Amino acid sequence: MTDHDVRPLAETEYRDAHTLFMAALHRPPATEGDWPALVARYETGRVWGDFLGDELAGTTTSLPSSLSVPGGAVLPAAAVTGVGVRADRTRRGVLTSMMRSQLEDVRERGEPLAMLHASETGIYGRFGYGVASRTRTVSLDTHRAILAPTAPSGGDVRLLGVAEARKILPEIYERIGAARPGAIARTPGWWDTRLLTGAEGEQLRVAVHSDADGIDDGFALWNTRINDHRFDNGVCTLQVSDLRGGDAAAAVGLWRFLLNLDLANVILAADRPLDEPLEWWLADSRQCRVRGVHDDLWLRLVDVPTALAARAYGAAEPVVVEVRDAFLPSNSGCYRLAPEGARRCEDRPQLTVDADMLGALYLGDVSVATLAAANRVTVHDDAAVETADRLLATSGVPWCGTGF
Numbered sequence: 246m247t248d249h250d251v252r253p254l255a256e257t258e259y260r261d262a263h264t265l266f267m268a269a270l271h272r273p274p275a276t277e278g279d280w281p282a283l284v285a286r287y288e289t290g291r292v293w294g295d296f297l298g299d300e301l302a303g304t305t306t307s308l309p310s311s312l313s314v315p316g317g318a319v320l321p322a323a324a325v326t327g328v329g330v331r332a333d334r335t336r337r338g339v340l341t342s343m344m345r346s347q348l349e350d351v352r353e354r355g356e357p358l359a360m361l362h363a364s365e366t367g368i369y370g371r372f373g374y375g376v377a378s379r380t381r382t383v384s385l386d387t388h389r390a391i392l393a394p395t396a397p398s399g400g401d402v403r404l405l406g407v408a409e410a411r412k413i414l415p416e417i418y419e420r421i422g423a424a425r426p427g428a429i430a431r432t433p434g435w436w437d438t439r440l441l442t443g444a445e446g447e448q449l450r451v452a453v454h455s456d457a458d459g460i461d462d463g464f465a466l467w468n469t470r471i472n473d474h475r476f477d478n479g480v481c482t483l484q485v486s487d488l489r490g491g492d493a494a495a496a497v498g499l500w501r502f503l504l505n506l507d508l509a510n511v512i513l514a515a516d517r518p519l520d521e522p523l524e525w526w527l528a529d530s531r532q533c534r535v536r537g538v539h540d541d542l543w544l545r546l547v548d549v550p551t552a553l554a555a556r557a558y559g560a561a562e563p564v565v566v567e568v569r570d571a572f573l574p575s576n577s578g579c580y581r582l583a584p585e586g587a588r589r590c591e592d593r594p595q596l597t598v599d600a601d602m603l604g605a606l607y608l609g610d611v612s613v614a615t616l617a618a619a620n621r622v623t624v625h626d627d628a629a630v631e632t633a634d635r636l637l638a639t640s641g642v643p644w645c646g647t648g649f
């Protein structure tokens with residue numbers, strides 16, 4: 246069997262690696278026009294390849310980012326993306342070799358967390374990633390989905406071109422959205438890629454909401470799909486890919502604007518937070534049709550002591566949790582979680598979790614009770630389940646909703 250040679254790629258190899266990744270996703274290579282913005286996000290030493298002989302067999306990349314965690318801390322986090330293995334070289338350990346090198350590298354960089362969006366749910370649990378947040382996709386018939394008189398009225402909404410949006414959206418996002426648990430940093434390169442690349446970018450529409458004082462406090466991005474340009478018999482769908490409001494009034498203001506757009510008859514909004522009160526803003530809650538609930542951010546605690554110490558805990562008795570981390574064994578051991586913080590300890594564990602389930606619990610999306618009922622948490626002390634849930638409880642559900 247050929248040995249794996251996993252190493253950071255040279256800049257001259259980035260294009261081949263990206264093309265390999267796109268092919269693994271059954272997609273064409275990046276265009277010449279899009280490549281400069283895509284490659285600008287890459288950082289030296291963070292683009293990995295696995296060579297079998299002289300041949301590039303797989304690749305993975307991590308982008309420097311950060312993640313907001315319960316309690317308000319923002320931790321450095323590696324945003325893992327671009328994972329692909331040549332279709333004729335799968336299932337011979339290429340991904341496993343790359344994940345090992347990448348996670349060790351992330352830890353050496355002092356980033357306690359790694360995160361990703363998964364193409365399939367069966368891939369990343371074995372490497373210690375768990376589903377830490379979820380989103381939903383909703384659709385609304387714009388003629389039947391009427392906002393209730395009780396819904397906040399919202400303020401002024403104006404349309405922007407993408408070039409102007411590139412200038413002002415990053416600041417709005419940073420001000421209104423970045424503190425929620427699950428929110429990640431959107432770097433300048435992320436905004437370039439999102440707003441200025443892709444055939445889709447040409448069709449992208451942008452609206453900004455401002456409050457009564459004229460302060461911008463929300464935005465929406467969407468593309469339009471029309472199946473009949475005569476508009477007499479067809480469907481004109483607004484595919485909303487991003488909608489952020491600093492408060493309920495801003496979010497409703499943007500929804501109101503979209504619902505009232507002439508000629509459109511369907512809104513399909515992806516990556517919405519699970520706790521968005523859309524059903525309660527509408528006169529008829531059934532007009533918010535949930536098309537699916539999806540895993541959003543997959544999270545891996547790379548440095549468990551640091552990550553556990555960085556988040557906040559609720560008021561409850563301490564609980565001792567044993568962490569089993571087969572892929573990064575130095576994380577394994579017992580941790581005492583308490584309102585004042587978390588630290589390693591030698592006490593007897595009341596609960597045992599594997600690294601992927603620790604990732605699932607970390608932002609508060611799922612309860613210990615749920616995972617215990619699924620035998621995903623081993624319970625040594627029944628009373629510890631409820632206590633741990635009070636320690637880990639958060640006031641809202643986590644939401645990322647940012648692709649990378």
Ligand SMILES: CC(=O)SCCNC(=O)CCNC(=O)[C@H](O)C(C)(C)COP(=O)(O)OP(=O)(O)OC[C@H]1O[C@@H](n2cnc3c(N)ncnc32)[C@H](O)[C@@H]1OP(=O)(O)O
Pocket residue numbers: 269270303325326327328329330331334335336337338339340341342361362363364365367368371
């Ligand atoms: C963050 C992102 O970029 S998400 C995008 C991920 N990329 C894709 O989905 C592109 C298409 N798929 C691929 O490129 C590859 O199949 C990969 C990257 C998913 C897996 O690469 P491989 O080199 O085949 O993985 P590797 O051989 O290391 O497999 C490790 C283990 O995971 C399992 N595994 C690998 N892929 C999958 C999968 N898609 N579903 C379930 N199990 C899987 C293997 O069976 C193996 O299990 P074992 O240890 O019990 O034998």
